[in-house]
Every structure is written in structure tokens, then in C-alpha cells.
Amino acid sequence: MSPVGNDCGTFFDNLLAGRSGIRKLSANFAGRLTANVGGEVDYDPAGRFPRPKLALLDRFSQFALEAATQAIRDASIEFDESLKECAGVFVGTGLGGATTIEAGYEEIFLGGKDRVPPHTVPRTMNNAAAGHISIDHGLRGPSLTYSTACSSSSIAIGEACRAIRHGYTDAAIAGGAESLLTLGTIRAWEALRTLAVTDTGDPAASCRPFSKDRTGLVLAEGAGMLVLESLDHALRRGARIHAEVIGYGAASDASHLTRPGEEGQVRTIRLALADAGAAPDEIDYINAHGTATLAGDAIETAAIKKVFGERAAHIPVSSTKSMHGHLMGATGAVEFIASILTIGHRAVPPTANLRVPDPECDLDYVPNIGREGVAVRTVMSNSFAFGGSNAVLIARAFDR
């Protein structure tokens, strides 16, 4: 569920074609904002859920449920009773039910009401999405929620892999969901001076990672979910395996709450490579964190160069945020899915809107035009979050 498509096929086709899903926000408050673009998901929940259930679903949970259903369908996995008994749900989100809590505040502070709808708490809580997924599919293993800002869903996927690897479960639904395009949230981000200045001539081109004229990130909403299984379980049931998750690194900058740290990023990437048992020259594609902030892109570039040395110049590195925006707690999952899809498609998506080279960003960012016919075997996806909570995932094509 993303601003560039609500299924994997459309999502990847749009990315590969360099089509941006960033637009002027449709909300009526858009006129009050300086940074008035965002990545909205084209989605109407009406008729998708029975009314009593819909009343309990904030938009982030709606996205999470839709994405989980798609993932389960794609995996053709049947959860029998013994699998249900241990199967877990691992979800990342930054702000959970941001829309619901803001609507509640509006009624109390602005509308002068003295109470809010009774569903406000169950809709808003960060673990609502994970709870709904486990209820809908009867998954009775751990239902866990990770909130590590921009790396939330990468952490969720990594931790799910560990739970499987360590034998706690044979299967898990893992990913992230976010829906925070509210006036209050956008204002808060605006105040941090990290949002992209709207490109008035071409709003869709407002997010320009690695380009010297980049001005910041564009907020977006959506969800990405994966079905993760132990290899034995997947082989036993003859699953179509998109890729094998071979490496996960999680580490902290331990330096500054919002400024990214090169040293921490280097360490996290190295941890993931070590976990994967992969040498730097085995990585064929990197989906960068690439938020399009001035400092962030330069630091990530430096970190990649430090780890990969000479090889860095030869790895295609793209920031798909240039097209789907920054989905915050969901972004790691969506970008990991984009990374995995490069393997089967033998194609890598571009970094869109890369107009002006920046001497501090001098890698192969696949500028503006996607590349087809690329032999991609091993992919890496970077997530570097506020709080210094970094996560890196590595996946590899699976050969039987």
C-alpha cells in the first residue's frame, strides 16, 4: 500500500518507470502549509470492512490489514492450527493512530466537546495494527510492535527473522504501517525544517535525494508486509520463495537524537554483512535510506564508501523515496520489498529528480532512469532513524 501503487506489480512498475506518487495534498488544510506535498495512498476503506470493524480501524491499521492479506495471498500460505499456535506478527509504526488522536484533540480543544469517541484508544494505540492482523488470521504467537521512527519496520522484519532463526516460530507476518498526513503532524515536521520545499513547477519532483538542489523529505503514508518463514517450512510446503533474508544489523549511533552519524551507519551495515556472511563485493543493489535531507544523503554516501571501498562506485544505489516519499514507520518494509523485487525483475529503480550532481554524493544513484537487465542477486536496504536507531537488511535470491 503506497503512493505509487497498492500492489507489488503496480508499485514496482511505477518505481522502475520513475513515476512519482508525490502530489499536492488533497486535504483541505493543504492551503495553510508551506510544504504542501505528500505521498498519499489512493484508498477508500468503504466496503472493505464491516462497519463495526471499520469503526475500530485507524487508517494505519486499515493499510496494515490490506497489506497483510495481500502478503498472505501472495505466499499462498495456509495457517493450520499448529502453525497458528506459534506464528507471530511483527509490525513497525512511528505514530500509530495519528489521525484518530488528532481528530480527538480537535473535538476537545477546538470543538469544545468534553469527550471523544469510545474507540479513540483502541484505534490510536501503536500496537493496534499488529493486534488486528493476529485477530484476523488467528495467529497466536507473539504480536509485537516496534517504534523506532524511520527504521521501525526494518527492525520489525529483522526481529521477526531472528525469532524464526532462533526457533520461536516457523512463520511470521512482518512489516510496517503508517498514516500521519494530518495538519498537526505535518506542522511538527515543518518545525524541524526537514521537509522538502514544494517544487511549484512540478510538485511530484519535490523530493530530490542525492541531488545538490535537494531540500528535504516528503512525508507519505502506506504499509508493507511480508510473510517470513523458516527455510524448512517454506521448502516443505513448496512455497514460491521471493528471496532469503540473510542478514540483519541493528545498532545505535549513540551520538545525537536527530543528526545521522556516519560511524553508526558504517557499524550497522557491517553488522548486517557479518550476519549474512557476505563480503562487501557480493552486494548488487542498495536501497538507500536517502531521505533527501542535506546532511543525511551526504553522510549515508560517506558510510557506504567507507564500508564498500572501491566497490562502492560499482553498486547501483537508489533512493525510491524520491517517488514514494518517506513512509516513516512503514518505509523500511516498503523499501525492502522494492529491493527484493529487483531480484525477480532483474531491474533496479532509479533515484528520481536527480538533477544537479553533488560532489559529496558521488555514487551511482541510478539517476532518473531505471535500469533493466541487471543481474541482481544480493540486495541491501538501509534504514537510519531519529534516535540513532539504525537497521540494515540483506536478502539474497534463493536457488533451490
Add this chain to the structure above:
Amino acid sequence: MSTLAVIQQLIAASAEVPVESLDPSRPLEELNVDSLTVLEAMMDIEEKFKIRMPEERVPIRTVQDISDLVDRLVAEQSGGPK
């Protein structure tokens, strides 16, 4: 329309169950109406009858319980001193 009938309609709409399935004397959970849905319907009921539910908890098990409570609150809260 009687208080009971109006309440049945409001709960049926919130719970998406047929209005005729809402037997007034049976426990709500047996009628596929969960407690969160009842809370949601209560807000509509307050608005419809221009009443205010008491802050203390009132035991409600059936549609009839709600109807009796609403009748009592309407009597207490209409016309009385504010």
C-alpha cells in the same frame, strides 16, 4: 416510535446486524454486538434523546436495559433544573 425501537435501530446500524435480530431481553454479546460497539451506539443514543449518560457505570446487558435507562434519563434530565 418507541424508545426501544429507536435504540434497536441505532444499535443495528452500528453493529451491522438486522434490527429484528435484536431481541430486547437477550444479552447483547449473544446478538453479535460487542461492548465497543455498544459504547459507540451510546453516543448516537445520547444525541438522539438529548440526554447525558451518567459518569458512573450502569450495568447494561440487554437492549431492554438500555431502553429502561434512556427512559429514566429522559425523565430526569428533561425540564429539570440544569
